[in-house]
Amino acid sequence: MSFAQHQSDEKPKATLPSLQPKSVLERATQAAAAAKRNSTAEARATPPSSASAESQAAEKPMILGIPPQELTPLVRRALKHLSDQVASLKSDRARLVERLRRAEELADRDTLVPVFNRRAFERELNRVISFAHRYEVQASLVYFDLDGFKQINDRFGHPAGDAILLAVGETLAANIRESDLVGRVGGDEFAVILAKAGPEDARKKGAQLAEAISRTEITYQGHRLRVGAAYGSYCFESDDTGERALSRADEAMYANKVGRKIQSL
Template identity: 55%
Template sequence: MKIANPIEGAATAGIRRTAESRPLSRGEARAASAPRSITDTVETLGIPSGELTPSVHKAIVTLIGEVDTLRRDLDAANRRLRELEDLADMDTLLPVPNRRAFVRELNRMISFAERYGAPSTVMFIDLNDMKVINDTYGHEAGDKALLHVARTLSDNIRGTDTVARLGGDEFGVILAQADEETGRRKAEDLAALVRQTPLTINGTQHAVNLAYGTYTFRSDDAPETALARADEAMYANKKAIKGENAVR
């Protein structure tokens, strides 16, 4: 059995204690506190910089340019599509929507009435004596009369209302969130404004006569049905006007 030398053991222990408790030198302390070196890897599109050869870099630059060009082309195509949609909704002669856009808006307002229970009124307008104007002064004067009516209506409605040319000498107006009584009064006011606002043709002022009808639509009405009901009311009004003129 080997017996350890007590003197040697004590010396060894003392050496360990001295090594463990000895304060570090200034240089050793700086070395210990210095941050470890970290090697960063720069990546481009997931490709480490070490693998990014000139040919790969050129291909990436080309690809980015092509993507940017495609994005610009797509934005231009979307803008053009919106422009074409706007043109498709506008009347070809007057600065108001056409029948297509009017029916779509009417459908939207019917859905609004169904959801919120807020009634709205549609007004159907037919100009009288347009044939007389065309035959007497020419079709240019007739177009001027249509423009006169379109502007008069547009200038006297709210931003939530809609005026459109339905075709020929017929116009439609959607009076948003207007019940039967409110819609009827507003329609009377618009018709009176058109009649009372003179149209000048060849230096002579002319009154534009019209007939109109209104219909306050319900949530279960179809757009064409609501428009047909207003059209029927307009024809009843036209007959009444003719009857009054015959009596006079």
């Protein structure tokens, strides 16, 4: 055997790395360390704006007690529907209130003349009497009965009489203060409430209104028609009622009418 062969045979063999698997404990420890490193890296990589957005979302106020995170598109649609329903109910209520106001106004108005009917007039009369008694102020009532109205009705018919009543009601309404009230209390009978007016003021106002009525003229089928008016005034007393005040003013009107007839003889 040669020297070269001898050297080759005596060369030590290289040590190969171990291919045996690591123990279970060692592998678990390494996996936990790797997961921790990944979590730390992800936290560092998270942009500040994302954290800020999450903080702002947490600070958003609740809507109707619902947290922001629960306001899904479905919940928002439900809230929008509910809001629309509430708005619709408010609108319906406003319309009903307006209709009720109009109905009450129509119920208070005379069917022919744009003044209070007797029911509404007596209601307002009682209010004024109570106010006058409570605050110790004077208020009065003037009662009117139209002269010559029956003759117009008999000769020209009810449409002519209706036109006269309408003209008289408009004349009275145009010649009183905003604080006064006009009502039609009978077929051809009207009454006026005079706020803060004593006996003398009521007599003067009654005469003025009667004169205004006598000057009121309408043209019906080519005929010029007018009526006169007898009046009586009454100043309220503390124990009066609306019905009693109307009766007293009516009595004063009748006495005035009889006196005028006697004077014309």
